Amino acid sequence: MSESATVPPEEVVEEGPRVPTRRLLAFEVGGSVFACEMDSFREIVTSQRTTRLPGAPNTVCGLINLRGTIVTVIDGGIVLGKPPCARATGLVLLVDYFERLVGIGVDDVRDIHDIPIDQFMTADNPESIAVGIVTGGVEIEWKRVLVLDSKTLVQKVIGQGR
Amino acid sequence: MDTGRYAKLFLTESREYLLEMNNALLELERGPSDTAIARLFRAVHTMKGMGGAMGYATVSELSHELETLLDRLRTASLFVTPAIMDTLFAGVDALEQAVDLATGPAPTELDVTDLIGRIRSAASEESPQTFTSEFAIMAVAKEEETKQPVAKTARHIRIDARRLDALMNLMGELVIARDRIAQIAERVGDEALLEATLRASQIVASLQNEIMTSRMVPVWQVFDRFPRVVRDTARALGKEVEFKIEGKEIELDRSMLDEMGEPVLHLLRNSLDHGIESPAERKKAGKAPLATLTLTAERDRATVLIRVTDDGRGIDQSKVIPRAKKLGIIAAGTTKLSEDELVRIISRPGFSTADKVTDISGRGVGFDIVANKVRALGGSLEVHTDAGLGTSVSMRLPLTLAITRALIARVEKEVYAIPLTHVLETFALSQPMLQEIKGIEVVAIRDDVFPAIWLRDRVGLPAADKTGGQVVLVELADRRAALIVDEFVGQQEIVVKQFDGANGSRTLFSGATILGDGAPALIVDASTLL
Incomplete structure (x- = not known):
């Protein structure tokens, strides 16, 4: 059975002038931390038995059975120019994509952060990451973290699919 | 009235009536037919009522004019001519367009001024009248009108197709769960459990049959x-x-x-x-x-x-x-x-x-x-x-896209499903069967030779020694080939599911299914092998 990690309710902290925030999910692949908009994920599940998809590039881990639906899982590590994600112990982030789900395999999920929008920085696109996936950068726990667009990431691998 | 809620239902029903009109017109074109005129009249009359209730002015106006013309044909005060047939065909086409426009994302009304003029002038032409024919058709029309609704309400209900799809999906899940329980029961070996599982399996099979039948059209x-x-x-x-x-x-x-x-x-x-x-x-x-x-x-x-x-x-x-x-x-x-x-x-x-x-x-x-x-x-x-x-x-x-029987085969640790639609026969591979003709590896069986296809090569697994294995003779049109796998796991009904392949990669598979142990298995597309 898959365990679903539930999203904690939004904390209401009212201090100083209100700046709108964006809720980001920080995750780890190949020792690096990246972040994506929390809203782009439907669910996070623990690693499942994956069926290899012959003929697909190494950016695809394979297929998993999510409560009766077949979901294609992308290797978050390889897409982001890092070592392959830990397929046995990692987690799968499920992204809503054209009314269906596609998974992104990652090593671990770190935390959820509400970042004021004025703290978003423009970021250079590292050579190892396909153009369009990186939308900006933020500082989380005194470290610069690249913010990614999960749908673009999925699109680079899957295309329009089906 | 909240017409939006009913627009979809209107569209579905209109299509049925438009189809009826088209078919009746074709019958009428083949030769004089009182029943065809009666069918047309009834369908147009119903459309007029439905269009009016929905507030679709063009639909009801156009239906009204067609009804007037048809009434004259029905009462034999006018006879069918090629010109009238053309007008009727044009009228039904316009009605179809008017329905589409009225129920579309940005509802608009079709301009039918010219066409209405044409229908009116056709309807106002002078022709001899015959009273006997009028009486006969009226009688037929009345009798059919009173018969139909009773039979319809008593035996049929309208169900949203998505409900049937959902039911079918759940049925698929149930089939997978049944197979899994059966496997576990086999392992446990408890007699009472096995018996109960068998009974449940039979019920699931009947249920599946019923659901499949309810989807047949x-x-x-x-x-x-x-x-x-x-x-x-x-x-x-x-x-x-x-x-x-x-x-x-x-x-x-x-x-x-x-x-x-x-x-x-x-x-x-x-x-x-x-x-x-x-x-x-x-x-x-x-x-x-x-x-x-x-x-x-x-x-x-x-x-x-x-x-x-x-x-x-x-x-x-x-x-x-x-x-x-x-x-x-x-x-x-x-x-x-x-x-x-x-x-x-x-x-x-x-x-x-x-x-x-x-x-x-x-x-x-x-x-x-x-x-x-x-x-x-x-x-x-x-x-x-x-x-x-x-x-x-x-x-x-x-017969269906959703469930098919398949052979489950293993290559190393990987399991694949091969739909039986394309399987002719299976047999064990023995060393002498493998031959080479003009540099092509073939499997010789009885008096025939078939090109050998190693599934392990196709799915990118390392080559193994060719001492054993099982052969699946696959056929598509009149092309045949011997597909070689390591072992057969069994034969079962599989629920075909679609999945997202990688961008631009060639696929060998027509879909995937979930096996009794919950793992996804890929369905081999015979047509890509041959």
């Missing part, structure tokens, strides 16, 4: 729209065609029926445009000027055969061969093609021997669309053609 639901298309196309091309439909009552799963309309339409258009000759040309060839085009549905074991047959000129090999040579598809020395080779050549994207491109076909996009679609549906295509005598194209389709 007769092919006429799609076929009935073709007579009108064939008539219009034949007219536009100046050809005289008698169109026959056989096996209308044959049933197919809804999912399959939705998908097969388009390829059938392509085949019909192809026949009309390329197969059937002009009346003059037919006469010259010693044929009757009236051509015959037949659409047949036939049940054959777990498949349905949909066949389009014409008595036209046939596929001319002397045109296909040079064109195929020019494209480099066949060897320069080829003089004759087998039917299978012919299918392969004309199924190629962009292949056309048509001298001119018409609105109807000839762009070379017809046949490859049909071939691709049929393949995607897990079916196969057969063509029989006799030069000068006609062509028959058959699509062999499975």
Whole structure:
């Protein structure tokens, strides 16, 4: 059975002038931390038995059975120019994509952060990451973290699919 | 009234009535028919009421004018002439357009001023009156009107197709869960548990059968729209065609029926445009000027055969061969093609021997669309053609898209499903069977040899020693091959599910399924192997 990690309710902290925030999910692949908009994920599940998809590039881990639906899982590590994600112990982030789900395999999920929008920085696109996936950068726990667009990431691998 | 809520229902019902109108018109065109006029009148009358209730002014106004004209035909105060037939056809077409526009995302009203003028002037023409006929038709119409509603309400209900799809999906899950429980029960070995599992399995099987049956719809639901298309196309091309439909009552799963309309339409258009000759040309060839085009549905074991047959000129090999040579598809020395080779050549994207491109076909996009679609549906295509005598194209389709029987095979630790639709037989591989002919590895069995396909090569697993394994003889049209796997795990019903492949990668698989242990397994697409 898959365990679903539930999203904690939004904390209401009212201090100083209100700046709108964006809720980001920080995750780890190949020792690096990246972040994506929390809203782009439907669910996070623990690693499942994956069926290899012959003929697909190494950016695809394979297929998993999510409560009766077949979901294609992308290797978050390889897409982001890092070592392959830990397929046995990692987690799968499920992204809503054209009314269906596609998974992104990652090593671990770190935390959820509400970042004021004025703290978003423009970021250079590292050579190892396909153009369009990186939308900006933020500082989380005194470290610069690249913010990614999960749908673009999925699109680079899957295309329009089906 | 909140019309938005009812717009969808209106659209569905309107389509049924428009279909009824078109078919009644075609009947009327063939010769005088009181029942056809009565059917038309009833359908138009109902549309008028429905359109009025929904506030669709054009629909109800147009229906009203058609009703007036039909009333005169019904009461025999006016007789059917070719001009009146044209007006009625135009009226029904406009009604269809008006329905689409009124129920579309940005509802608008169709401008029908000219057409209404035409209908009115047709309806106001002078003609002799016959009272006996009027009485007879009124009586028929009344009797049918009172009979129908009672039967309908008592035996049929309207269900949203998505409900049936959801039911089917759940059924799929249940089948998977059943297999899993059966496996566990087998392992535990408890007699009472095994018995209870068996009983549950039987119930699941009956339930599955019932659900599958409830999704079956007769092919006429799609076929009935073709007579009108064939008539219009034949007219536009100046050809005289008698169109026959056989096996209308044959049933197919809804999912399959939705998908097969388009390829059938392509085949019909192809026949009309390329197969059937002009009346003059037919006469010259010693044929009757009236051509015959037949659409047949036939049940054959777990498949349905949909066949389009014409008595036209046939596929001319002397045109296909040079064109195929020019494209480099066949060897320069080829003089004759087998039917299978012919299918392969004309199924190629962009292949056309048509001298001119018409609105109807000839762009070379017809046949490859049909071939691709049929393949995607897990079916196969057969063509029989006799030069000068006609062509028959058959699509062999499975009854449903959702559930199919498959052979479960293992290669190393990976498990694949091979649909039984394409499996001829299976046997164990022994060393002497493996031979080499002209550098090609083959499997020899009895007096036949088949090209050997190692599934492990196709799925990118490292080669192993070729001492053993199992052979699946797969067939598609008249091509056969020996697919070699490590071991057979079993045979079972699988629920076909779609998945997202990687961008641009070639796929060997037509879908995936979930096995009893909960793991996804890929379904091998026989057509990509051959």
